[in-house]
Amino acid sequence: MPETSIISLPPERWRDVKQLRLEALREEPAAFASSYQDELAFGDDVWRARLTSAAQRDGNMTFFAEVDGALIGMAGAGWPSKAKLRHVAEVYGVYVSADMRGKGTASRLMRRLLDELRSLEWIEKARLDVNAESRAAVRLYEKSGFEIVGRALRELKVDGRYYDLHMMELHF
Ligand SMILES: CC(C)(COP(=O)(O)OP(=O)(O)OC[C@H]1O[C@@H](n2cnc3c(N)ncnc32)[C@H](O)[C@@H]1OP(=O)(O)O)[C@@H](O)C(=O)NCCC(=O)NCCS
Numbered sequence: 787m788p789e790t791s792i793i794s795l796p797p798e799r800w801r802d803v804k805q806l807r808l809e810a811l812r813e814e815p816a817a818f819a820s821s822y823q824d825e826l827a828f829g830d831d832v833w834r835a836r837l838t839s840a841a842q843r844d845g846n847m848t849f850f851a852e853v854d855g856a857l858i859g860m861a862g863a864g865w866p867s868k869a870k871l872r873h874v875a876e877v878y879g880v881y882v883s884a885d886m887r888g889k890g891t892a893s894r895l896m897r898r899l900l901d902e903l904r905s906l907e908w909i910e911k912a913r914l915d916v917n918a919e920s921r922a923a924v925r926l927y928e929k930s931g932f933e934i935v936g937r938a939l940r941e942l943k944v945d946g947r948y949y950d951l952h953m954m955e956l957h958f
Pocket residue numbers: 814817818879880881882883886887888889890891892893894915916917920921922923925926929
């Protein structure tokens with residue numbers, strides 16, 4: 787069985803990241819606020835920038851799961867520079883390719899992401915929004931220590947269908 791590594795990536799790997807992210811948006815339109823069409827229009831500089839600002843104030847970090855040189859999963863977080871908000875990290879972009887699910891990969895990605903966030907002294911909590919119908923994702927986040935703190939009704943509209951979102955938080 788090939789091993790799955792949890793890694794961060796240099797900006798030179800932006801094409802691999804673009805491919806995985808567009809796969810996520812195309813295959814799971816009800817899981818993300820962005821659409822495939824939104825991000826298909828991004829220029830190369832936007833993809834590169836997603837891999838460059840780790841561990842800075844007003845920054846972001848993303849970890850990837852790789853098997854035999856191919857990316858099969860990702861989990862990211864970002865935080866603002868505004869003084870009143872910079873203690874809150876927003877978790878986003880959590881995805882594992884369909885044929886690789888159910889093997890603990892997303893759990894490992896979340897553990898690594900949360901460990902790194904915890905090590906940044908100005909971050910005090912993590913938050914996220916998740917489709918209330920995504921049982922696997924809600925279970926993943928509960929298992930990672932998040933709790934549901936609210937529900938936004940009919941927040942996401944995909945192909946004419948509405949979905950509620952759970953707001954979830956983890957206090958470090
Ligand atoms: C959510 C997702 C990332 C989970 O990836 P994964 O690698 O399969 O997750 P794991 O194997 O680490 O499993 C995490 C937990 O979810 C549970 N789970 C997995 N599939 C499930 C399902 N269909 N229903 C209920 N629970 C499920 C697992 O059993 C595990 O909990 P356990 O350890 O208590 O058994 C993956 O299903 C995915 O990419 N979904 C589409 C995109 C998405 O919804 N992203 C979240 C955006 S907010």
